[in-house]
Amino acid sequence: MGVLDRLILGDEQWGRMSRHIIGDERTRGSSGRDNRMFVEAVLWIVRTGSPWRDLPDVFGPWNSAFRRFSCWSAKGIWHRIFAAMADDGDFEYLIVDSTIIRAHQRASGAKKGAEDQALGRSRGGLSTKIHMAVRGLGNPVAFRLTASHRGDVPQAAPLIAGLPAQVVLADGAYDAAHFCQIIADKGATAVIPNTPQRASRYPFDRHLYRERHLVECCFSRLKQFRRVATRFEKTARNYLAIFTLAATILWLR
Template sequence: MGRGDLSDREWARLEPHLPKSLGRGGRWKDHRTVVNGILFRQRTGIPWRDLPPRFGNWKTVYERHRRWSADGTWDRILRYVLADADAEGRIDWSVVSVDSTVCRVHQHAAGARRRPARIPGRRGRPAHHRPDEGIGRSRGGLTTKIHLASDGGCRPLAVLVTPGQWGDAPQLIPVLDRIRVPRPAGGHPRTRPDHVCGDKAYSSRRNRRYLRRRQIRHTIPERRDQQANRLRRGSHGGRPTGFDRARYARRNEVERTVNALKGSRAVATRYDQRAYIFHGTVTLATIRLWLRP
C-alpha cells in the first residue's frame, strides 16, 4: 500500500457501494487500483498522463473518474457512505454550518469547447453539467467557488460548484436541498438538520423564510444595513433576529472542513475543464473524509 492509498478499513467501507458491472455482461477490473490512482492524482494535482505506472494505464484511471463523475456514480456512493455513517451515529446533526471557498482555476482548466458535454457511452448530459462550466472572472482572475454544508464533525454533507463571482446567500437553499441521507431501514431520507449556522453573507429574508418554513432553527447574524433598514421602518420592520453566540462559535467547523477538502491539491486548484468532472473530484474528496475513522 502506497502513501495516500486506501487502507483495508477504508476499502471495506467503500467496496460494497462500487458498481459491480459495466453493462451488457461486462465487469469492471481492479477497482481498488484505479480508485487509488484517482486519489493519487486528487492529492497531488499532477496531470493524468503523469500517473505512476503502479496504477496501470492513465487513460483507464481518467476515463473511470470521468464516467463516474458524469453519470452521478460518485454522488450515489457518497449517499451510501453517508447512510452508513448515520446508521453508526457518526453524523453530528446538532449544528450544520454552511460556507463557501474560492478555488483558483489553472490555465489548463480554461478554454473548454463550447459544446454540450455528453455522458460517456450514454445519451443525455452529465448530472452536473453547467453551460458556464462553473468558471467566473473576478479580480484574482478565473475562479470557481465551492459551496458546502458540513456537520459538527467537520465533514461535508453536501457540495455545490458555481462560478467564483456568485454570491453566497442565493446558494444557501440549493446547498441545503442537496442534503439527503438515506435511512438503511427504509423511509424518507433525512434532509433536515437540527440547527443551521452561517455568517452574515447568508443573511436575507428569503433564506430566513425558507428555514422557518422547514422548521429549522438557525443562527445567522444580521448585517448592519439590514438592521438599519429594520429600525427605520419602526414597528413595520419586525422583531430583531435571534442570535446565539455559543452556537455561532461552532462556525469554525465548516472552515476546518474547507481546510480538509483543500488538502487535496486538485480541489484547492481546479485543473478540470468540465464542471461535472471537478464536481466529481470534490465529491470524491468528500467521500474520502467520510471513509476515515
C-alpha cells in the first residue's frame, strides 16, 4: 500500500476545510501552492509521529513543508480552520477535563525555556498538560496547553469563557467554589463531585455525571494521532497546532 492510498481527507472533507484557507491552486507562492497535498503532508506527520525528515518524497521537500507548517502556526491558520469546523448546535453539555502528554527528549531546548513552552516535570518525566472542553457530541470546542504540574481549576474558567451551556460537567479536581460560581453566572448547572474537604456540600446529579466519559473518549481518539500522544515539538505554538489539526479531523469525520 502506497502513501497516497492512506490519505485522510476525502473530497467532501477537503471542500469543507479549503474554504477557510487563503489562496488556491491559481495563487503563486506558499499560500496557494497545492494546499491539499500540504495539509495531507502535515496529517501524515501527525498520524504517524514520524520526524519531518522522514516525510515521503511524494509530499515534496520536508523542510519546505515544515517551514510552511510553522508559518501557518504563527498566523493562526490552523485554529481558524478548527473554529470554522467546530460547529455544534448542542449547547446543553460542556464537559471539561485534562490529560498529560509525555514529551520526547527532543522537545526540550527551546530558546524561551521549558516553562514558557508549556513543559513541566511529572512522574513520567518531561510533559505537557492539555486542558479541553467538549460538547455533548463528544468533539472538542476549546483547549489550552500548560506545563504538566499546573493545576486544572485555574485553566477551567478561561476554557469555558464565552461558551454557552446548560450543564458543565467535570471531575472532583474542579470542585472549587469560585469555579462553581463562574458556572452559575453562566446560567448553567455544575455537575462536579463534592470533594471530602468541602464543608458545605451541594446537590450532585450522578445520572448526568455519566456523560463525562465523552471527554475521556475524545482524548482517546485524539491520542490515536501519534504526534498528539507524544509531544515532539519544541515550541508550545507548534504542538498546539498539531493538536488543533487533529481536533479538526474529529469534526470532519
